[in-house]
Amino acid sequence: MADIALSPTARSTIRRRKERAVIDRAVLYRILDAGLVCHLGVIVDGAPLVLPTGYGRDEHTLYLHGSTGAVSLGNADGADVCVVVTLLDGMVYARSVFHHSFNYRSAVVHGIARTLADAEKMHGLRVITEHLAPGSWGHARMPNPKELAMTAVLALDLTEASVKVRAGGPEDEDDDAQVNAAWAGVLPIETRWGTVIPDAERPPAIPPPSHVKRRAGATLYAWE
Amino acid sequence: MADIALSPTARSTIRRRKERAVIDRAVLYRILDAGLVCHLGVIVDGAPLVLPTGYGRDEHTLYLHGSTGAVSLGNADGADVCVVVTLLDGMVYARSVFHHSFNYRSAVVHGIARTLADAEKMHGLRVITEHLAPGSWGHARMPNPKELAMTAVLALDLTEASVKVRAGGPEDEDDDAQVNAAWAGVLPIETRWGTVIPDAERPPAIPPPSHVKRRAGATLYAWE
Numbered sequence: 001m002a003d004i005a006l007s008p009t010a011r012s013t014i015r016r017r018k019e020r021a022v023i024d025r026a027v028l029y030r031i032l033d034a035g036l037v038c039h040l041g042v043i044v045d046g047a048p049l050v051l052p053t054g055y056g057r058d059e060h061t062l063y064l065h066g067s068t069g070a071v072s073l074g075n076a077d078g079a080d081v082c083v084v085v086t087l088l089d090g091m092v093y094a095r096s097v098f099h100h101s102f103n104y105r106s107a108v109v110h111g112i113a114r115t116l117a118d119a120e121k122m123h124g125l126r127v128i129t130e131h132l133a134p135g136s137w138g139h140a141r142m143p144n145p146k147e148l149a150m151t152a153v154l155a156l157d158l159t160e161a162s163v164k165v166r167a168g169g170p171e172d173e174d175d176d177a178q179v180n181a182a183w184a185g186v187l188p189i190e191t192r193w194g195t196v197i198p199d200a201e202r203p204p205a206i207p208p209p210s211h212v213k214r215r216a217g218a219t220l221y222a223w224e
Numbered sequence: 225m226a227d228i229a230l231s232p233t234a235r236s237t238i239r240r241r242k243e244r245a246v247i248d249r250a251v252l253y254r255i256l257d258a259g260l261v262c263h264l265g266v267i268v269d270g271a272p273l274v275l276p277t278g279y280g281r282d283e284h285t286l287y288l289h290g291s292t293g294a295v296s297l298g299n300a301d302g303a304d305v306c307v308v309v310t311l312l313d314g315m316v317y318a319r320s321v322f323h324h325s326f327n328y329r330s331a332v333v334h335g336i337a338r339t340l341a342d343a344e345k346m347h348g349l350r351v352i353t354e355h356l357a358p359g360s361w362g363h364a365r366m367p368n369p370k371e372l373a374m375t376a377v378l379a380l381d382l383t384e385a386s387v388k389v390r391a392g393g394p395e396d397e398d399d400d401a402q403v404n405a406a407w408a409g410v411l412p413i414e415t416r417w418g419t420v421i422p423d424a425e426r427p428p429a430i431p432p433p434s435h436v437k438r439r440a441g442a443t444l445y446a447w448e
Contacts, residue, residue, distance in 0.1 A: 047334065048274075050306045088260060097353050100364065172423075204407045
């Protein structure tokens, strides 16, 4: 499956700016693995609802989680959903307003979400936790039955997706470049983990574990 | 209008984690003004479609833009849409997996989008440009008729929105804090504009203008 090109359907086939479309499953996975939060779109009472939520990937499955009370998750089970991960890499200044752009990497995944239970649910929670906070599964206390009942975990097969990547400098019209009256270039966007802040209200009895410490100062959203 | 509380409708009333809900129009505007990219949700062929896009705010109106060829924008005119801006501020490590969380600021806006034309369209483009790249409107070449025809600009009234803000340390169960076997605290997420990169392919004839230079190294997504 890792060798199968993405986007077999009309809605996931990118029609505009085809140079930015990427039909490569490996790039989809790199974007999903580099991101932290996705935007989940569902239909509620005939209107679109979009909410940010954490996720994780294991092989060809995307796992999402949230409260069982969340309207978005309740409406997602067995329904068409759209999950988007967007990584913003920079602002592209062009010589025309029209050619201003972002550098970015984005993945738009379509599919039918299913709510997980039992061992599958626990596996999904582990994948999400280890994606968002690597090392926390096994360090922090595991979910108890009450907490599990309060948590909904959804799975989505990674079979239908649109992947777009824009990188590099501005793409100006030749006329504009010849006149050259405006500045053109890129301002990159850089995201980093900051300094470790221990819980001030109830100071932890142990120093920051290596799985937290090693993250501090590291670049976020980078390609692996 | 600035004094009117948000969320008069059922779908925009936050039912869970009420301590994180903010019913204050000023906070909505601060989030929108601090972000760069939104996620626009529309319904296409009965399924949700979510796409990242640039936006800008002027008073009580949100402006979005994109190609006239984009399915998302074509389906948004006169239709229910959902626009989300999410600012990720940190990872919250708790003593239990369940209480792990993000620090974040998010705005979920609901409404009927309308496509703009003529002077309104140009105004919307100016608002979006000056939000994404302040100083570019008036410095870069203005859109010509052909470019305007290729650009769709949508407006959305800011009347119905859910705003959530989570900040601070973990909210552990007392039992977990007493056992205190796991580390608890926060790793902040810090986003900055990087160093100015002039167009290498066709070097600009002028040095970076002040509206670009002053952005370099500055913090992104901060409260104003």
